[in-house]
Each structure stands twice: as C-alpha cells, then as structure tokens.
Amino acid sequence: MQQTPILLYDIDGTLLNVHREFILGIIERELSRYNIEKPDANTRSFAGRTDRGIFMELIGDVPNAQELLNTLMDKYAEAMARHLTREFIQLHNGAFESVEEAVSLDIPVGLCTGNVRAVAMEKVKTAGFPDTFKFGGFGEVSEDRNELPGEADREYKSLFSDRPEPGRYVIIGDTPNDIRCAKHFGAKSVAVTTGGFSEKELATHKPDLVISSLHNPKGWLKELGFKNFS
Known part of the structure; x- marks a missing residue:
C-alpha cells in the first residue's frame, strides 16, 4: 500500500x-x-x-x-x-481550500519557508489558517534554502514515529529556489504560478508539476503518483 x-x-x-x-x-x-x-x-x-x-x-x-x-x-x-x-495580507487562490482538504485527508502539513519561524507563524495565524502547521524548515536556519527541507524532516521525525523517505515529501512553492531545494533533498516539487514566475519560467527548472492554483490537492497528488488520493 x-x-x-x-x-x-x-x-x-x-x-x-x-x-x-x-x-x-x-x-x-x-x-x-x-x-x-x-x-x-x-x-x-x-x-x-x-x-x-x-x-x-x-x-x-x-x-x-x-x-x-x-x-x-x-x-x-x-x-x-x-x-x-x-489588512496587509493577500491570500492566494485555493490556499485555504488546499490546506483544509489535506487535513481532512489526514495528510501531514508543514512549512518550508524562508521566513524565520516566529514570522512564519505570525503570517499564517494572522491570515486565518487554523493551528495546522506543526513542523517545518524555517529561514533562521541557513542562508541556503536547500537546507530547509532537511530541517523540516528532522522536526517531523521528532514529533511522529513515522520515518519517511525524502520522496514522500511534496514541496509546494512559487519560485525556482523552491524547486531546487526539493530536488536537493529528493522531495517531489509542485510549482505554483501564484507568485512572480510564469508557468514557462518555472517549467524551465523541471518541477514534478506546475499548477495555476492550490485548489484540488487530490488532483495534483494523483498526478504526482499518489494514487490513493484519486
């Protein structure tokens, strides 16, 4: 299974x-x-x-x-x-729906962000996300974003008995650096065009998938090969 x-x-x-x-x-x-x-x-x-x-x-x-x-x-x-x-925050298309659906499917949800932890948590809290993000890799760790998925993995393992391989992680981001850090760690990468990069620009860096919004995570997880979410 x-x-x-x-x-x-x-x-x-x-x-x-x-x-x-x-x-x-x-x-x-x-x-x-x-x-x-x-x-x-x-x-x-x-x-x-x-x-x-x-x-x-x-x-x-x-x-x-x-x-x-x-x-x-x-x-x-x-x-x-x-x-x-x-008032200072703009939510992106499908953000709430994506996280809510993942939680409803019992999919662990964390962060991989250049923000320092305190700022990251302040942003998602102020935006109205529930207290969902229990682990992650954060921007106080290193100047090199490639280090962040490993930090998220260590935090996840410290909280749960599960010992995942890198390929079970899906890093979702809007920049080439998100794609690079996923590849560096061995995770799957989903690039979303809600930031400043176009589909063509993101595709150049060969993510596993490019999407236009975060809606329907079951759909893009199926495209990534996680068939039990079809």
Whole structure:
C-alpha cells in the first residue's frame, strides 16, 4: 500500500503575500535603529530567499555582523507580531481550500519557508489558517534554502514515529529556489504560478508539476503518483 505524502508549503507567493510596502517599512525601521543605511531594498527581489540571507545582505560588512544579524531577526519578528494585521495580507487562490482538504485527508502539513519561524507563524495565524502547521524548515536556519527541507524532516521525525523517505515529501512553492531545494533533498516539487514566475519560467527548472492554483490537492497528488488520493 502506498504511503501518505507529507506536504511542505512555502508561504510568500504560495499561500499568501504580505504587502511589500508594509514589510519594507518594518525592515527599514529596524535597520535605522542600528544606524544601518537602507541598501536600496526597494529594488531587490526577496522571492525564494531566506530571512537569514536577506538580512545578512542588508547588513553588509559591519563589525559584529553575526551578533547584529541575530538581534535584527529577533526585532523583526517582534515588530511583525506587533503590527501585522489581516489588512496587509493577500491570500492566494485555493490556499485555504488546499490546506483544509489535506487535513481532512489526514495528510501531514508543514512549512518550508524562508521566513524565520516566529514570522512564519505570525503570517499564517494572522491570515486565518487554523493551528495546522506543526513542523517545518524555517529561514533562521541557513542562508541556503536547500537546507530547509532537511530541517523540516528532522522536526517531523521528532514529533511522529513515522520515518519517511525524502520522496514522500511534496514541496509546494512559487519560485525556482523552491524547486531546487526539493530536488536537493529528493522531495517531489509542485510549482505554483501564484507568485512572480510564469508557468514557462518555472517549467524551465523541471518541477514534478506546475499548477495555476492550490485548489484540488487530490488532483495534483494523483498526478504526482499518489494514487490513493484519486
């Protein structure tokens, strides 16, 4: 009998978007507290990157960069918890339905996101998702997104007696980096066009499947070879 898949959702561009102006405002305020000049963040793309890598780039070459990085990530999470409200969030097509249907099918649901854990949880909570995401790989771990699926796997195994092979994981994201990290770990990859990349651009990176919305997870799981969800 085929084993149950384990879904790892990206957040930004996949489940939802937080308004860019809101995010940049918080980042700029936190940088200014430490007299760090904003290095033109408006022109940079943060898609598919980890918070650790983003903040390291924004900090630049300064004394005690590692200590400052950890402080800034903590302060950023605190500011998000204080100021993020539903009005700053845009949910993507099929996001709620996808997660709800997966849960109804007893499919384990986690996160694989460049956000630090506290910010990730604040975003999904504020967006209105139920307390569903119990494990994941998060952006404080590494500047390299390829490290995140392994972290999600370790967290999953720490919570459950199940010992899945990498091929049972399905990483769902909207950027080439989501596809790359899935391939690096040996997971299946579902690329969704709700972010800034087109179907053609995503297909270039050879995901297992490209979809236009998160609706009907039973359908795309069947296409991935999980026949018990047909």
